[in-house]
Ligand code: AMP
């Protein structure tokens with residue numbers, strides 16, 4: 211079997227790692243990949259959003275299964291393009307990827323399907339947005355509708371702040387095209403949970419639920435990032451809650467997408483807020499696996515991943531994806547000083563020595579001409595600890611992150627703090 215993974219971050223390293231584990235003899239390619247994927251796959255120097263060259267590569271290497279990691283190529287139609295050429299692709303069409311690429315569309319789909327989510331308004335005009343904001347309770351959240359790499363949502367304490375954020379996006383051109391349309395929504399209280407549904411648009415198989423840590427600083431302080439760490443499974447995600455998410459969120463949204471002739475296939479990622487009353491409400495949908503959640507969710511899988519990806523990629527229902535009960539995974543992201551705004555690149559990296567139950571996934575790394583591993587992006591590595599208890603997984607991840615060295619290293623020592631507090 212010849213498999214191509216599209217993307218070059220920690221998520222794609224974890225995808226390659228999980229696919230390699232299940233398919234030791236497969237020809238595995240990653241475009242563009244990173245120095246981590248290079249040790250288990252053949253990297254192809256093609257950008258993840260270069261649709262023409264990806265299609266050529268799929269041809270040239272006779273790829274049987276393409277797994278697309280990031281949202282941008284999906285939103286631009288990579289899956290449509292490859293499918294039109296008769297290839298099996300795991301990832302939604304551009305029409306279905308709008309569930310992530312347009313928050314205005316996602317809100318409209320949720321409204322039609324009766325899915326619980328924060329009350330909101332959608333605007334392209336700054337004056338209309340300001341008038342709406344004036345009538346809302348504080349705090350409130352202003353979001354660019356388009357793809358903004360994790361920078362598009364601003365939680366505003368006051369209406370005045372919300373108006374100025376809305377104006378900066380709509381009239382000031384901040385965030386470019388992504389911010390030409392905005393969603394203003396009510397602030398949701400509670401605890402966040404990421405649920406991953408592998409689906410052909412009708413049947414759903416869930417991966418382990420995970421919890422991300424979006425804020426840069428310890429105790430969930432500082433600016434929003436792409437995610438500074440994650441763990442799974444999450445004890446608030448009881449079987450009853452997951453059943454409710456399936457019934458009240460996933461199935462209605464999939465049904466509505468199909469009604470709109472945008473049947474979804476791939477991973478539908480529901481970013482949820484679990485309220486004080488334990489009711490789930492949707493914060494956002496993504497059309498792909500999460501990063502860094504993948505770095506905990508896939509190590510927990512003990513079988514059936516490739517089969518399900520392949521089935522969904524060829525229009526069939528997924529099969530159950532097995533996770534051994536009583537296993538825990540925690541990942542700590544090691545980032546570069548200046549992340550998320552202006553990460554400093556170039557520092558030489560020393561990896562931790564190999565240790566049982568610890569896997570280091572590469573994200574923003576590069577090998578220089580002399581073979582020295584260097585910082586090449588904001589999120590540099592993601593150190594996953596696995597164990598039979600949550601606490602052991604947590605301390606393995608933290609110890610591994612601590613042992614990484616490079617100038618300007620930034621990481622959170624408190625990944626999993628909510629779960630740890632619940633278990634005390
Ligand atoms: P989004 O881009 O929609 O995923 O938002 C990024 C992050 O902002 C989320 O993961 C939450 O931490 C926070 N956030 C977004 N919308 C809300 C909301 N309505 N209430 C509370 N927090 C939110």
Ligand code: GLY
Nearest residue numbers: 436437500501502
């Ligand atoms: N970790 C959040 C995301 O992948 O969007």
